[in-house]
Amino acid sequence: MDALRPIDLASWPRREHFEHYRERVPCTYAMTVDVDVTELVEALHDTPIRSSVAQIWALSTVVNRHDEFRTALDPTGTPAVWDVVHPSFTVFNPDRETFASVWSPHHDDFATFHRAAAAVIDRYRTATSMAPQDDVPANSFDVSSIPWASFTGFTLAIQDGWDHLLPIFTIGRYRRAGGRTLMPLAVQVHHAAADGFHTARLVTEVQDLLGSPDTFTRSAASAARPAVTATAAPR
Template sequence: MKSIHFTNPHRRKHFDFFNGMNHPHFNITANVDITQLLPYLKSNELPTSSSIVYLIAKAANDIPEFRWRIRDGEVVEHQSVQPSFTVPTEETDVFSFCTVAYTADARIFIENAQKQIAAMGTNPSFEDEEHRDDYLFLSAFPWVSFTGMQHAMHYHPCDSIPRISWGKFFEQDGKIWMPLSVQVHHAVVDGIHVGRYFQLMEQMAALPRNFLGAI
């Protein structure tokens, strides 16, 4: 982890401007073309949810601003951020959090995710480790091909952890699409960074072998 110091006066003004707001977050929702991704997952016998979590986490880890967090009015950058995502449980009809340490190796990550998902099914958790902010908060909403999303969160003290959700796949114009919602703190992540995020997701979904390998 390292401290980020804004040496450019305009970048510092940008940070201060949005960091002083009561509601400093913005959310972009768009559809990602997964036409090539789904048959690739099927032919390689890869689990859909864990593979999507990996791609979502990889895109975030590849963009430094998605690893920035606000602490006491200043910014730190984590070396990596860990996906904490929602999974169903056998205990009740509400979800459990499931946190898996991020690794760039898709095979290792997906294997670890499958084990952790199974464990959460019978031993659910609703707590993240106190004082940690090196998370990505992810959630699946497989019932609806949503066109927008708003997440519950604390605004005071500041919460700068990105929230990323994906929805029900749907077919349109001969392609398969996945709704993807990205909610971020505007003081650390700007529109250009979210744009890069969607571009990365589109690239990985179009060429899954280059990022997931033949596992």
């Protein structure tokens, strides 16, 4: 069972910043960056690895490295940190032109994650409800994709969303520029949880991970093996 561990407020360096952006000036901010995926796209061509799953795993891996992106409020409203958070992502149903929001457990091993997440996508690609799974954990963060359009800016306006501290990601369509393949990535962050420094570090680490395709291609043979079941693997 994933634990939500209270933060020691007396020794927390972010206490003053948290209280400022949670109580006095509650706000979120968004950053949109271009992630260079040139080598990744070339490396995954003609392999069984799904680039969308690689993107989600890279985000989940980096998010789980840093406490500030696993910060949430416990039932008393006190800031706390999850031991691990899991990605929730969208699956498009082209016949209905609607999406389903699904999740798969985070795994440090990419091949393990790929098998589980790909099975979830295949199972729910024809889902007719927005939330077809009944076991979505509280410690999940959102990843959405807009593969039909590229963008240079993207912001969510969440009404009364001041209690939502986990990050939200939106991925856009690849575009070519200067001979490189770029992936738009928007990150929405609650300022009480993280500052610009933390978000800049996050996107830099995502770039480093997606810019190192060996991490993914080493798992190509393993990722191609079918999952045992068509449901998310147990946590």
